[in-house]
Amino acid sequence: MKKTLAILSLATTCLAIGLGAARAEDKVLAIVVKGLDNPFFEEINKGCQKWNAENQGKGYTCLYTGPASSNDEAGEVQIVDDLLTKGVAAIAISPSNAPAMANLLKQRAPTIPVMTVDADLNKEDSALRKAYLGTDNYLMGVKMGEELLKHKKGGTVCLQLGNVAAANIAARAAGVRDTLAGAKDVDKLTGQNGWTEPAGCPLFTNDQSDLANQQMSDTFTANPKLDAFVLVGGWAQFAPQAYAQVTDGVMDRLKSKDLVIIAGDTLPPQIEALKAGRSHAQIGQRPFEMGYKAPDAMIKLINGEKVDEILYTGLDVCLPENVDNCLAK
Template identity: 75%
Template sequence: MKKTMIMLAAAGILSAGGAAAQDKTLAIVVKGTDNPFFSVLGEGCAKWNENNAGKGYTCLYTGPASTADEAGQIQVVDDLLTKGVSAIAISPSNAPAMANLLKQRAPSIPIMTVDADLNAADSSLRQTYLGTDNYLMGVKMAEHLKALKASGGTVCLQMGNVAAANINARAQGVRDTLGGEKNIERLTGQGGWTEIAGCPLYTNDQPDLANQQMSDTFTANPELDAFVLTGGWAQFAPSAYAQVTDQVMDRLKSKDLIIVAGDTLPPQMDALKQGRSHAQIGQRPYEMGLKSPDVMLQLINGEKVADPLYTGLDECTPENVDTCLGQ
């Protein structure tokens, strides 16, 4: 608790004596500040502050230090509710756990989700969701994979953590599109695709673990046809990712092995240019950070806000790598 209070004070929510700061706070709580994806989202929040200086509100970008700290994120939200902010946009790491907190606290301020949503059964706990259509993101991953491997094959999906609703939605989009039917729990031959034993893999959003999992999978399955990173974790550690993909570069170049990955941050685009992946399906985190405060203000003012609010996707391949972003 003390650590969180210090963080809130540094962000301008509390003065040294604990009194409310002059500006009212619009808080964005991400899964972890160690994740470069969320750093870009934070840049959008900072730009909003620059654009709206002196207007009475400040965008606060915060979250636990580690993306793996689900309990820490719950504590951050709990403390924000206790200290007092005007609205909160949350990217829940553990959707059911975050829903339980909101049920317990029953906040009177507007609550929205950004980047990741609550589970559908708990959607009434927030006013809207701003971010990626995650099921569609999975669909796009699968479409690129099918275009490169029309006859199907073996595949491994790499995930974040078990309770992340956004990642689970992407995986569902991948499976349904590859398999050609809805609500596939696991690919066992549908559409010619089969998930190998030991997959999906859960990284807990840790780049080092993600790269180790990839390396182990390639070693144990030398004839694997496809590897799908539903998020960019392994690529967030570019040196380690380069070492892992060096193991299979011949297969990647010949398209005997296909890698499709989520997100389009700079090191990921470098990997695409180097032939270390075949498609990157990108979200727009900067836009999420820039737009979230405006949506929170709309909610505060009682304005009608659509639900969901999608921020779009970018589909990047070796053929369009220099022009694909921001379309």
């Protein structure tokens, strides 16, 4: 309880600093992410800050904020609640817990434009936001499945996911399973098309890198003949030293492709992992683009201009053979 209160206090302090740093005459365009400790979201921040640098004096400031920890779902909801109370011109949210965030939006019924970025609300709550800017997460999962099928035609596969209630992660998992199974709406692989998820899988990391690496290590130990491991997000790889230690124990199997690792995201440490043979494919999102484009989308919504409900930012497929030029420029 004390830890949760401390995190909430820190998040509130960061929020106050962020609002104070905005130019007094500017209207605030807020981007709220799942956690400030996640390097993926720091790329969104870089996009937000580039937008600020290019749009000084135009009446708006992009504010990047979120809870200190990526597993603080309640903290993220509280920050959005605080922003709505303090007053911002528009808000873009990456909901860690989609139902919880939807409940808040229903209660507050904000009159300002609300959009989602990176992660969306669940389909039944989509009317609560004006637009979604980010990855086609189901397609991202499909591409993970397609890359795995290039190496294996069946076997045992463990999926590593993030937060249980994150809609974007659930969509990726669905894309992976449907592609491997060759059928739609597969909740778990139990032999479809030759694929099975072993006991204990899927794994939920709560967006924690240390937990993600421990889960990988434990899974490799418990399943010495595991055929594939799919990191639906890059959590384990966000801690490169720990990830290297975990994969050191299975490097012979990775080199022979007896064990195949497919992972989400393409941050620099992840590209290095691919080059080192610690994964066989990285399916990358474009978080910088999300942070850079979100403010313009919010301004259009404020001005009553047309904004497409779905704004996809694209994907990058990085493989050993194209690793030096696979990322969008």
